[in-house]
Amino acid sequence: MGQCVTKCKNPTSSLGSKSGDKESSSKSHHKKGGGGGSGGHKEEPSAPCSKATSELSNGTKALEVTVETPVIPTVTGEPRKDEFLDGDGLSMLRIEELFCCYKDEQEDAILEEGMERFCNDLCVDPAEFRVLVLAWKFQAATMCKFTRKEFVEGCKAIQADSLKGICSRFPCMLLDAQGEENFKDLYRFTFQFGLDAEEGQRSLQREIAIALWRLVFTQDTPAILERWLDFLAENPSGIRGISRDTWNMFLNFTQAIGPDLSNYSEDEAWPSLFDTFVEWELERRKKEEEQALMAMEEEGKCTETETECSPTTDRLETEGSRGSQTWGGH
Incomplete structure (x- = not known):
């Protein structure tokens, strides 16, 4: 995921801190090493607070002023x-x-x-x-x-x-979020999260609902989800918004109804939009099967034609070969 770095230029400015004015006048000082034989000195990191001093002409030091630098x-x-x-x-x-x-x-x-x-x-x-x-x-x-x-x-x-x-x-x-009860809570939260509270919305706009459905099912995508979203996208005139009931029931739909939709019943208490979706999806699948069957039949006809043409070609090649042998004999 990469390193997370705070990009806030000056966090204390938003808190009303005025320490920046004082910091410009503060000086860091270095502590010299002890009286060992090395004679050198070692620099240490400056402490959170530093002392600014000035020396008078007679060699005495003026009063030390401590300036604290907040951490x-x-x-x-x-x-x-x-x-x-x-x-x-x-x-x-x-x-x-x-x-x-x-x-x-x-x-x-x-x-x-x-x-x-x-x-x-x-x-x-x-x-x-x-x-x-x-x-x-x-x-x-x-x-x-x-x-x-x-x-x-x-x-x-x-x-x-x-x-x-x-x-x-x-x-x-x-x-x-993967726990069953937690995901149900997250799922229901997502609907409310997508509403414009200031506008007093009670249903999600179709485009926002599609985006949120795809987002909330990121970790565990139902097999029927993409077909459902295609249905919503292809029927804009008949779908103005997604109600809370429709949103909540779709989670139950993905858990109770199989991908082939064979166990779906209009007699159960599903929203009417689900009835329309199932009819649309079954009709779409029927058309796909018919198109696939037609494609197979076309392919079969081509195969039969090639088979019928093949002996004629072989016969011509054979006769041509015999003719060559005859002329070669003379």
Whole structure:
């Protein structure tokens, strides 16, 4: 999956930190080695805080001023003295700082632009299955949007407080989504996730439903899925939207009805759209069988014609050979 690197240029700026003004005046100092025989000196990494000093003309030193440089846990992964860890060892401060890296300037939520950067830093495509599973774990109410509460509670649910932590949870989340009850929950969540809550939608647009069906069945694709999606795509005039009932029942349909559709019954309580689909699919298969049969018959006629022509050709070749022998004899 590749390394996950935070691309947030200055995370503290979104938190209102003013430490950047002080850092420009601070100087790092080096600690010289002890009085050993080497006489050299060894440089050590600068501490989180550095001391700026100035020397007066009489050789005395002025008052030392300590300038603290804050350590940003979302970048370094190191704990801070002021951060609070919950019972699972998660840092609430780091989760909040991570959220603020991507939140919108006007709204207290991660919107489309921030979501794109967030997915890019996680090394995932915004349209892939892992992002859908992450949204399910975060219980996001709207596509391309994480509210602060959804993000914080979601990170707590998957036990991650950094980009690296979220990346490391993907394999477990994908495995978790394969469980029968969990997948049913994910499947039903996907319908709600695809609705435009602000518009008050109650059914999915046909194109969005097709895309979400293909996405949610990424790990375990039913044999009938592509035929169902072809049916929806080829009948735009008769299908305006997909209702919640149709969406939920299609999962039952894939589990109860075999690929050959032989055990489907219109007498059962299936949505009427399923009746139309089964009729369309059986008619399509009938036409395919007829076309295949016609192709076989055409191929058979060609074979018979070739067989009939073959003896004549052989006879001519034989007679030609005899003629050559006769002329050669004279």
